Amino acid sequence: MRLVVREVIRTFSRAPVLSALSVTTIAFALFVLGLFGLVAINLRAALTDVEERVEVVTYLRRGTPVDVITVGRSDIEAFPEVESVTYVSEEDALVRARAELSEFQGLFDDLTTNPLPASLEIKLKPGFRDSESVGAVADRLRGFWFASDIRYGQDWLAKLDRLRNVAAVVGFVIGGAFAVASVIIIGTTVRMAVLHRSREIAIMRLVGATDAFIRRPFLLDGALKGTLGGLGALMLNLGAFAAINALILRTSFFQPLQAVALVLFGAVFGVMASALSVGRHLRQVTGG
Numbered sequence: 001m002r003l004v005v006r007e008v009i010r011t012f013s014r015a016p017v018l019s020a021l022s023v024t025t026i027a028f029a030l031f032v033l034g035l036f037g038l039v040a041i042n043l044r045a046a047l048t049d050v051e052e053r054v055e056v057v058t059y060l061r062r063g064t065p066v067d068v069i070t071v072g073r074s075d076i077e078a079f080p081e082v083e084s085v086t087y088v089s090e091e092d093a094l095v096r097a098r099a100e101l102s103e104f105q106g107l108f109d110d111l112t113t114n115p116l117p118a119s120l121e122i123k124l125k126p127g128f129r130d131s132e133s134v135g136a137v138a139d140r141l142r143g144f145w146f147a148s149d150i151r152y153g154q155d156w157l158a159k160l161d162r163l164r165n166v167a168a169v170v171g172f173v174i175g176g177a178f179a180v181a182s183v184i185i186i187g188t189t190v191r192m193a194v195l196h197r198s199r200e201i202a203i204m205r206l207v208g209a210t211d212a213f214i215r216r217p218f219l220l221d222g223a224l225k226g227t228l229g230g231l232g233a234l235m236l237n238l239g240a241f242a243a244i245n246a247l248i249l250r251t252s253f254f255q256p257l258q259a260v261a262l263v264l265f266g267a268v269f270g271v272m273a274s275a276l277s278v279g280r281h282l283r284q285v286t287g288g
Helices: 002-014 016-051 066-077 090-100 102-109 131-141 154-196 198-206 211-247 256-286
Strands: 055-060 082-088 119-124 147-151
Touching: 016 154, 016 211, 016 256, 055 131, 066 082, 066 119, 082 090, 119 131, 131 147, 131 154, 198 211, 211 256
Parallel strands: none
Antiparallel strands: 055 119, 055 147, 082 119
16 A cells, blocks of 8 residues: 555656646536535525425404414414414504504504404425425315415415426536536546556556556545545635625535535546546557
8 A cells, every 4th residue: 555655646746737737627627516516505595595484374263262273273283294383463463564564654553443363374394385285284274264364375386386396407407417527527637647657557567567556556546636626626616605705695605514525526536537547548458
């Protein structure tokens, strides 16, 4: 193993320009992939924020006894889709309307009776905020006799579902394209390094070196370059993130595990590209 490490260090020192070019190329390939990852993360966060606003509002019939409302609220909280149920009295509804609709303050002052009904505001658990789940909850709520009207924004939820589906498809297609492009670039870069040492490989074969012995330095070299490229890509993504936050809008960065995954992606594909390139070269040398 010590010999393999020494050989990798010699490779970097003998061809520093090619090594630096390889690392830089890998870094920029992973940088583009990382940028797409940041876009996907922030888009998902934005959709999650919108989903958290999904709720079902059940307006109550006037004169519904408090004990009936309490029992009904407990029954609704037992629904597997429901996260919480908040009771809003008629007085609370009027106070909220005065605060949110200040331009109609004069109209509110002229009221002799409170026209707003009491309601139950029902928030759903993550995973049950799509139109199908919300519609199923609304259908069950209609079975309660004290429910006079149920609102949950059907059209708005349908648009949210379409947006989620479009984001998933676009993310899969573009993410896959970026991943394939990164693999091709990394493979081409490592292939150049292998061809640069083709004479050395031929000499090693002539003196009896096994294929496994020849591969080891290249695999370690690919892993090292891939790791350095991944770290470089992470730094470039961090710079882009800082610039966007300072100049455009607030965004989210990778979680620690996601950052590690980007670096490991570079290392793994560095090894895979090296293995494929060296294997192909060895087969061409032997005429296989």
